[in-house]
Amino acid sequence: MLKIKNLTAGVDDKNILNNINLNINSGEFHVIMGTNGTGKSTLGNILAGKDNYNVHSGDIVYKDKSIINLSPDERAHEGIFMSFQYPVSIPGVNTMHFLRTAVNSIRKSKKQDEIEPGDFIKLFKEKLELIGLKSEFSKRSVNDGFSGGEKKRFEIIQMLLLNPDLIILDETDSGLDIDAIRIVSNGINAFRNKNKSFILITHYNRILNYLKPDFIHVMLNGTIVKSGGRELAVELEEKGYEWIK
Amino acid sequence: MDKVIAKSSIIENWKYTNSSQFKTFKNIFSFKTVEKRIIPKSNEIIIYNGQLINCGDYIFRNNIKIYNINEAICQEINQIQDKIDQFSSFKNDKYVEENLKNYNTGYYIYFPKNLTLKDKIIIKNIIEQGNETEYINLRILIDCDENSKITILNEEKFLNKKCINIVNQCLINKNSSLEIINKSNKPDTKQIYNFFSIINYNSKLKYHTIDINSNLIKNNYFINLNGQGSTCLFNGLNISKNREHFDNYIEINHNHSKTISNLNYKIIADHKSRSTFFAKSIINEECSESQAYQKNNNLILSDKAKINANPQLEIYNDDVQCSHGSATGQIDEEAIFYLRSRGIKLDLAKQLILNSIINEVIEEIQNIEVQKNLKETLDTYMSS
Numbered sequence: 001m002l003k004i005k006n007l008t009a010g011v012d013d014k015n016i017l018n019n020i021n022l023n024i025n026s027g028e029f030h031v032i033m034g035t036n037g038t039g040k041s042t043l044g045n046i047l048a049g050k051d052n053y054n055v056h057s058g059d060i061v062y063k064d065k066s067i068i069n070l071s072p073d074e075r076a077h078e079g080i081f082m083s084f085q086y087p088v089s090i091p092g093v094n095t096m097h098f099l100r101t102a103v104n105s106i107r108k109s110k111k112q113d114e115i116e117p118g119d120f121i122k123l124f125k126e127k128l129e130l131i132g133l134k135s136e137f138s139k140r141s142v143n144d145g146f147s148g149g150e151k152k153r154f155e156i157i158q159m160l161l162l163n164p165d166l167i168i169l170d171e172t173d174s175g176l177d178i179d180a181i182r183i184v185s186n187g188i189n190a191f192r193n194k195n196k197s198f199i200l201i202t203h204y205n206r207i208l209n210y211l212k213p214d215f216i217h218v219m220l221n222g223t224i225v226k227s228g229g230r231e232l233a234v235e236l237e238e239k240g241y242e243w244i245k
Numbered sequence: 246m247d248k249v250i251a252k253s254s255i256i257e258n259w260k261y262t263n264s265s266q267f268k269t270f271k272n273i274f275s276f277k278t279v280e281k282r283i284i285p286k287s288n289e290i291i292i293y294n295g296q297l298i299n300c301g302d303y304i305f306r307n308n309i310k311i312y313n314i315n316e317a318i319c320q321e322i323n324q325i326q327d328k329i330d331q332f333s334s335f336k337n338d339k340y341v342e343e344n345l346k347n348y349n350t351g352y353y354i355y356f357p358k359n360l361t362l363k364d365k366i367i368i369k370n371i372i373e374q375g376n377e378t379e380y381i382n383l384r385i386l387i388d389c390d391e392n393s394k395i396t397i398l399n400e401e402k403f404l405n406k407k408c409i410n411i412v413n414q415c416l417i418n419k420n421s422s423l424e425i426i427n428k429s430n431k432p433d434t435k436q437i438y439n440f441f442s443i444i445n446y447n448s449k450l451k452y453h454t455i456d457i458n459s460n461l462i463k464n465n466y467f468i469n470l471n472g473q474g475s476t477c478l479f480n481g482l483n484i485s486k487n488r489e490h491f492d493n494y495i496e497i498n499h500n501h502s503k504t505i506s507n508l509n510y511k512i513i514a515d516h517k518s519r520s521t522f523f524a525k526s527i528i529n530e531e532c533s534e535s536q537a538y539q540k541n542n543n544l545i546l547s548d549k550a551k552i553n554a555n556p557q558l559e560i561y562n563d564d565v566q567c568s569h570g571s572a573t574g575q576i577d578e579e580a581i582f583y584l585r586s587r588g589i590k591l592d593l594a595k596q597l598i599l600n601s602i603i604n605e606v607i608e609e610i611q612n613i614e615v616q617k618n619l620k621e622t623l624d625t626y627m628s629s
Contacts, residue, residue: 048586051578076588084586088579092601101597102587109588141601158587 001026001197002047002166007058009046010222015056016042018222024166027194029211032201033233034219035241040201041085043219044170047199048082049075062166076102077109081164083155085171085201089143095154096124096138103161127157130190132183148175156187167191169200173207185210205237218244256338258494261521261553262463266490267408267435273347274379274407289367294374295350295383307360314351314386323355328388332414332441335467340437344382344412351384358390365396365426365612375407377435387415389423389448396424398615403431406460411438419446419472426615427454428622435461446472453610455619456483456491457626466495470504470535481510482606484626485518485550492521497537499528505536509609511602512543512573514550521553526569530561539569544576544602599627 002024010016016039024030032040046053047060049072059066067075090098104114115123125135131153143151152172159167169188173181185207192198200213208230216232217224218241226232226244276295285291287301290311297311304311310322317325337345354368368385375381389395403409409431417423436459444450456462468477483491497506512520526537539556556569576598584594607619 048582050582071591072582072585073588073590073594076586082586084583088577088583090577090580090583090598090601092603092605093597098584098587098597101593102584102589105588105590105593162587 001063003059003061005059005061007046007055007060009053009055009058010042011053016053016222017046019058020222020224022217022224024197024199026165026197027192028215029192029198029200029213030215030217031208031213031233032199032217032219032224033203033236038219039222040219041170042222044082044085044168044199044201047075047166047168048072048080073105076162076164077106079165080168081159081162081166082168083152083159083170083172085174087143087146087151087155089141089146091141091144093142094138095140095142096121098142099124099158099161102158106162123161124157127160130160131157131187132180133157149177149180152176153180153184156184160187160191165196167196167198169198169202171201171203173202173204178206181207182210205233208233220245258465258496258523259338259463261523262490262492266461267437267463272379273349274375274381276349276374276381279374283371285369286367288364289369290354292350292352292368292370294372295381297352303364304366307362308357309360309366310355310357312353312355314348314353314384317353322353323388325353325386328416329386329414331416331443334469335441338439338465340410341412341439344384344410344439348382348384348412350382351386353386353388356387356389356393356395359392360390361394362396365398365615367398367400369400369402371402371404372407372409373404375403375405375409377406377408380408380410383409383411385413387413387423389415389417389421391418391420393418393421393423395422396426396612398426398428398612401427401429401431403429403434403436406433408435409437411436413438413440415440415442415450417442417444417448417450417475419448421445422449422451424451424611425453426610426612426619427452427456428619429456430458432458433460436463438462438464440464440466442468442477444468444470444472444475444477447474448472449476449478451478451480451609451611453480453606454482455606455623456481456493457623459489459491461489462491464491464493466493468495468497468506469500470498470506471500473501473503475501476505477507478609479506479508479510480606480609482513482603483511483520483522484513484515484603484623485520486515487518488516489518491519493523494521495524497524497526499526499532499535499537502531502533503535504532506538508539509606510539510541511606512541512552512554513546513599513602514543514552515546517547517549519551519553521555522571523553523555523557525557525559526567527559528562528565528567532562533564535562536566538567539571541569541571542602543571543573544599545573546576596627600624603627
C-alpha cells in the first residue's frame with residue numbers, strides 16, 4: 001500500500017528525515033518509536049501533506065502512485081488519514097458540521113452522493129457511543145475546550161467516519177488514562193481489516209498490548225535504524241535507546 | 246458644516262478617520278414627498294424616505310406608540326423633554342449637535358410599562374432618495390418603560406449614493422430588557438452613526454451590530470450604565486472589503502455600583518479595506534463591585550488591509566473585575582491544514598474558518614430566526 005523510498009525531507013534546506021525506506025502492505029500495523037525530536041511526527045506530517053515541509057529527494061508511493069505533489073485534501077480523498085498529536089481547536093466550527101463537510105468532501109471526490117443529514121447524525125452518534133463520548137459532544141466546536149483525552153477520542157471518531165485506508169496515529173495514546181487507552185484501542189481494533197494499514201507513532205509499550213502490531217521500527221536522527229517484531233518494543237522499554245545508538 | 250468638520254477632527258474618537266472624507270456633508274437634503282404603499286408585516290414599523298408610512302397590527306395591539314419627535318415635544322408626551330435632557334450628559338461632537346438641531350426626520354418610539362413582547366419588532370428604514378453632495382439627518386428615540394422586555398431588529402436599507410448622519414438614543418427604564426440587532430445594507434453610503442443609551446436600575450441592553458457592505462462608516466456608541474445592577478452586552482462584527490472604511494468607537498461608562506459590561510467585537514478585513522475597533526470601558530469612582538470585559542479578535546485576509554485595534558480600560562475603583570484582550574492575525578495555517586487533512590478543499594476550509602468567526606457573533610443573538618437570516622446574508626456576502 002505504501003512505499004517510502006530513500007526519503008530525505010525537512011524544512012527549507014534543512015533535512016529532518018534522512019534516507020527513510022519503509023514498505024507497508026495492506027492490513028499491516030507498523031509502529032515507529034524513537035527519542036524526542038527524532039523526526040517521527042515530521043514523517044507523519046509529510047505523509048499527510050503539510051505545506052511547510054519539503055521533500056528533497058526520494059519518493060512516497062501510495063497505492064502505486066507518487067503522492068508527493070498531492071495537497072493534504074487530495075491525499076485524504078485517496079484514503080490517507082492522520083490522527084494529530086496536538087489537534088488544533090477551531091472555535092465556532094461545530095463538530096458535526098465539520099465532520100459532515102469532511103465526509104461529503106471525500107464522498108464527492110469518489111463521485112458519491114452526499115450523505116443525508118439524518119443518516120449522518122445517526123452514524124455520528126453511533127461512533128460517539130463506541131468511543132465513549134456523550135451525544136452532547138455533537139453541539140461543541142472542533143477541539144474547543146476539549147480535554148486531552150477528548151481530543152484523542154475525537155480523532156478516532158474522525159477516522160471511523162472518514163473510513164481511510166492508510167492511518168497514521170501520531171501519539172494517540174499520549175494524554176489518555178488507562179481506561180481511555182483501552183477504549184480508543186478497541187475503536188482502532190474494530191476498524192482493522194486486511195485492507196487497512198496503520199502507522200502508530202508512540203513512546204510507550206502500553207497501547208501495544210491492546211493493538212498487537214506486526215512491526216516495530218526505531219527512528220533516530222531522522223533515519224530508521226532498526227526494525228523488528230513486537231518483542232523489539234518490549235526490549236526498548238527495558239533497555240531504552242542507548243544500546244541501539 | 247465646514248467649521249463643524251474641523252472641530253470634530255480633534256475629538257479622540259475620531260483619531261482613526263479623517264473627517265475631511267465627509268466634506269460632502271455641507272447642505273441638508275430635503276426629502277420629496279412620494280406616495281409609496283408598502284404593506285407591513287404584523288410586527289413591522291416602516292419608515293420610507295424619512296416618512297413613517299405604516300405599522301403592523303402587532304404594534305397597535307401592544308400599545309406601542311410612535312410619534313414625530315417635534316410633535317411629541319410640543320404635546321409634552323410622556324414628559325419627553327425630561328427624557329431628552331437625560332442625554333445631555335453625553336459629550337456630543339458637532340455632527341450630533343447638527344443632527345439634533347436640524348434632523349430631517351425624527352421619531353419617538355414608546356414601549357409601555359410591563360410590556361413583554363414574545364415577537365421581535367422590526368424597524369425598516371428605507372431611503373431611496375438622497376445624493377452625494379447633501380446629507381440626511383435621521384433621529385430615533387427609543388423609550389422602554391419599566392418592566393418591559395423588547396427585541397428590536399433594526400433593518401436599514403439605503404440605496405444609491407448618499408450621506409447620512411444618524412443619531413439613535415435609547416432609554417431603558419428600571420427592570421427592563423432591550424435587545425437591539427442592527428442589520429444594514431447600504432453599499433454606497435457615507436455614514437456617521439451615533440448611538441446613545443442610558444440603562445437604569447436592574448436593566449439590560451443587548452446590542453448586536455453587523456456592519457458589512459458600505460463605503461465609509463464612522464460609528465460611535467456611547468453607553469451609560471446609570472443604575473445599580475444595570476448590564477450591557479455589546480456584540481459586534483465588521484467585515485470590510487475592497488476600499489471600504491469602517492471606524493467603530495465604543496464607550497461604556499459605569500456610573501453606578503454593581504454594573505456589568507461585556508464587549509465582544511470581531512473584524513474581518515480583506516483587500517485594501519480599513520477597519521477600526523477603538524473601545525473604552527470606564528469604571529468611575531463610586532462603582533464598586535462592577536465588572537467590565539472586552540474581547541476583540543481580528544482577522545486580516547490581505548497584506549494591504551489594515552486594522553486598528555485599541556481596547557482601553559479606565560478604572561477609578563479598586564473593587565472591580567476587569568479584563569481586556571485583543572488579537573489580530575491571519576487565518577491560522579494549522580487550522581487550515583487540519584481541515585484539509587480531512588478532505589476539505591482549501592477554499593471551503595477558509596470559508597469554514599471565516600464562518601466560525603461569524604457564527605460566534607451571530608449565536609449571541611437570542612432569536613433563532615434572526616440568526617438564520619443573518620447567516621444566510623453573510624454567507625452570500627462572503628462568497629460574493
